[in-house]
Amino acid sequence: MLRTHLLVLTGLFMLPVFGEELPKAQGMDVIKAAKALTNALTPNDPGSARGKAWEDDIAALTDPRVDVHTQAMSSLIRRGQVVVPDLMILSGDQDWQLRQRVSAVLATIGGDHASATVIKMCDDSDVRVAEVSIMGLGQCKGPGTFDRLAKALSSIDPNKRQAAAKGMGLHGDPQGLALLCGYIFDRDDLARRDMRENLARVANQAQAVPALITLIPKSSGPRLHALLEATAAIGDPRLSPVLAQTLSLPDDQAVALAARVLAANGDSRAVGALCQVAAYGKNSEVREYAASTLRLLTGYKAAAGTAWDLYWRDRQATILALVPRDQLLADLHDPQREVTRAELAQVPVTQLISLLDGTLGSGATWWPARAFVALSIDDPARWTPILLERIDGAYDVRERVRLIVLLDQLNDPAAKIGLQRLYTQLAEQPEVKAAALGPERLALRIALERRGIRVY
Numbered sequence: 343m344l345r346t347h348l349l350v351l352t353g354l355f356m357l358p359v360f361g362e363e364l365p366k367a368q369g370m371d372v373i374k375a376a377k378a379l380t381n382a383l384t385p386n387d388p389g390s391a392r393g394k395a396w397e398d399d400i401a402a403l404t405d406p407r408v409d410v411h412t413q414a415m416s417s418l419i420r421r422g423q424v425v426v427p428d429l430m431i432l433s434g435d436q437d438w439q440l441r442q443r444v445s446a447v448l449a450t451i452g453g454d455h456a457s458a459t460v461i462k463m464c465d466d467s468d469v470r471v472a473e474v475s476i477m478g479l480g481q482c483k484g485p486g487t488f489d490r491l492a493k494a495l496s497s498i499d500p501n502k503r504q505a506a507a508k509g510m511g512l513h514g515d516p517q518g519l520a521l522l523c524g525y526i527f528d529r530d531d532l533a534r535r536d537m538r539e540n541l542a543r544v545a546n547q548a549q550a551v552p553a554l555i556t557l558i559p560k561s562s563g564p565r566l567h568a569l570l571e572a573t574a575a576i577g578d579p580r581l582s583p584v585l586a587q588t589l590s591l592p593d594d595q596a597v598a599l600a601a602r603v604l605a606a607n608g609d610s611r612a613v614g615a616l617c618q619v620a621a622y623g624k625n626s627e628v629r630e631y632a633a634s635t636l637r638l639l640t641g642y643k644a645a646a647g648t649a650w651d652l653y654w655r656d657r658q659a660t661i662l663a664l665v666p667r668d669q670l671l672a673d674l675h676d677p678q679r680e681v682t683r684a685e686l687a688q689v690p691v692t693q694l695i696s697l698l699d700g701t702l703g704s705g706a707t708w709w710p711a712r713a714f715v716a717l718s719i720d721d722p723a724r725w726t727p728i729l730l731e732r733i734d735g736a737y738d739v740r741e742r743v744r745l746i747v748l749l750d751q752l753n754d755p756a757a758k759i760g761l762q763r764l765y766t767q768l769a770e771q772p773e774v775k776a777a778a779l780g781p782e783r784l785a786l787r788i789a790l791e792r793r794g795i796r797v798y
Contacts, residue, residue, distance in 0.1 A: 396425050403432070403447075404440055411443055419450050426451060430459050438468040445471060449478025457484020464490055469501065476505040480512025488515045495521055495537075500530035507533060511540030516553035518544045523561070523568040538568070545572040548677050548708040555584050562593070570599040577706040579609045579672040586612035589619050594628060601631035605638050609668040610661050613639060617654035620646050667693050674716055675709060681716050691724040698728065702744060722754035730760040743785045750789035758793045761786055765797055 394400075399421075402414035418425050425447075432444045445463045448456040460482055463475035476494045479487040491513060494506035507525075510518040522544065525537030544550055558569050570588065573581055585607060588600035601619055604612050613636065620632035626646070633646035640661075642653055654661075667689050673679045686694070697720075699705070700713030717725065729749045736742045746764070749757055765786045768779055787797050 394428075396421055396428075400425075400428055400432070403443055404435075404437070406439070415443060415447050418447050422451055423453055423456075426453065426456050426459075430455065433459050433463055438466075438471050441466060441468070441471045442474050445475045445478055449475070449481040452482040452484060454484050457482045457487055460484075461486055461490050464494060469499065473501055473505040476502055477509045477512070480509035480514075483513055488513060488517060491518075492521055500528075500533045503528065503530065503533040504536050507536035507540045511536075511543040514544055514547055514550075516544065516547070516550040519550065519553055519557055519569065519572075523557075523565045523572070525568060526564040541568060542572045542575065545569075546576055546707065548578075548675065548706070551576070551578050551580050551675070554581060558584050558588065566593070566596050567599055570596060570603055573607055574603045575606065577606045577704075577709065578675050579607055579668060580675050581607040582609045582612045582668075582672065586615040589615045589632075594624055597623070598628045598631050601628055601635055605635040608635060608639055609672065610639075610664040611668055613661050614654055614658070617650040620650035621648045622651070664693070671696055674712055675706060677708065677712065681719060683719055683721060686716065686720040691720075691728065694720075695728070698725070698732070698748075701748060702741075717748075718752065722752035723756055725749075725752055726754045726757045726760060730757075730764075733764065739779065739782055743781050746782065746785040746789060750785070750792065755793075758790070758795065761789050761793070762795065765790060 396418060399414045399417045402410050403418065405411050405414070418429070429444050429448050433441055433448070435441055435444070441463065445460055449460050457479075460475050460478050464472055464479070466472045466475060476491065479491050479494075488510075491506050491509045494502050495510070497503050497506070507522065510522060519541065522537050522541035525534045525541065528534040528537060545554060554569065554573060558566065561569055566588075570585075573585070582604065585600045585604050589597055589612075591597060597619065601616065601623075604616065608616070616632045616636050616639075620629055620636055623629035623632060623646075629646035633644065633650060636650060636653075637643055640653075640657075644650060644653060670681075670685070670689065671694075674681060696705070697713045697717050700709045701717055703710055705713070726749065729745055729752075733742055733745045733749070736745060746761075749761070765783070768783055768786065771779060790797050
């Protein structure tokens with residue numbers, strides 16, 4: 343029952359507060375209207391008592407009707423820090439349901455005072471309030487919240503451990519990786535499931551990658567396996583060297599996992615180690631994982647076996663020559679890494695295609711923005727022929743439009759000729775395609791008009 347209750351209350355942290363309209367009130371609030379009329383007709387009296395602007399919301403927060411108190415919660419959250427002192431008083435109310443709502447509102451508002459109160463409410467006498475408060479720590483993220491989540495994650499109550507796992511996922515602190523990776527040792531199925539899911543959630547952040555790079559070599563057994571598995575969906579080549587090192591461990595499961603997740607995170611720096619595993623791995627599973635990843639990274643289609651040893655012998659010099667390029671691309675995944683046009687100019691543009699693919703959406707969730715920054719810094723003239731070729735070879739209208747917009751944004755003056763050619767070709771298409779090609783025509787028209795060319 344407690345589990346179901348916690349899942350329902352998860353919605354308390356999804357309130358429509360920023361930039362969304364509050365739920366519409368049903369009918370007319372006669373009491374509020376009468377009060378407003380009375381206030382309007384009463385002369386201003388400096389000595390008369392005036393209530394706070396949010397006093398009606400405080401009153402509505404105590405209402406047991408869901409539609410009433412939910413709207414009050416949204417309104418109080420919008421008001422922000424100014425309502426926190428009043429909510430701190432309400433946090434000691436006898437009604438556990440009110441305390442629960444207060445905790446959710448404080449967690450969403452955040453700040454030092456709100457966080458301190460939510461931390462205290464994690465020890466509430468009612469476990470239902472405590473669970474919502476523990477999960478809310480991930481929302482408010484104030485001082486001491488991570489330490490309290492860590493404590494809750496080791497609670498004897500599986501409901502609190504489950505709430506703590508969700509809270510850590512919301513919090514996003516990379517310190518949580520070292521704690522959540524122990525999920526295999528939890529005896530409760532639901533807590534174990536949520537720890538595993540939120541381990542992956544914490545890992546899939548740009549700021550978590552350095553922590554993973556430090557933590558993976560220090561871990562072993564099930565904790566190492568959990569960390570490796572959590573990298574499967576990241577897509578950040580900063581992980582490539584540490585994952586390649588893992589391939590030399592005597593732990594067959596760790597080797598198999600590292601070989602598999604290098605498909606998402608690997609680059610040329612892992613190819614040599616992968617070739618050895620694909621050729622001479624201890625069992626067929628690790629050899630096949632390594633070969634499968636190599637086929638993605640190199641384009642060479644050999645099956646698992648000694649063909650990969652031969653491949654490495656023949657191509658080693660070529661692959662090692664790519665290491666500086668791949669080191670640069672990996673570094674660019676760091677949000678703090680800056681790059682110059684001169685630095686990019688040292689690498690042939692044909693070797694930087696991952697910047698284009700990243701800008702269009704491939705790789706880690708933070709890579710498109712990072713890739714576009716680098717692409718914008720580079721000399722746009724280097725990219726115009728590549729973009730025009732990609733546009734010519736694309737059959738999907740949406741992909742063509744995205745490429746045209748990107749070509750326009752890079753702002754190479756020489757792109758005008760290619761854009762004119764594309765527009766002329768479009769005008770020659772049969773009329774039956776006119777509607778489908780409308781977005782492409784519009785994108786080209788905007789790009790050309792920005793260059794002083796009027797088209798009709």
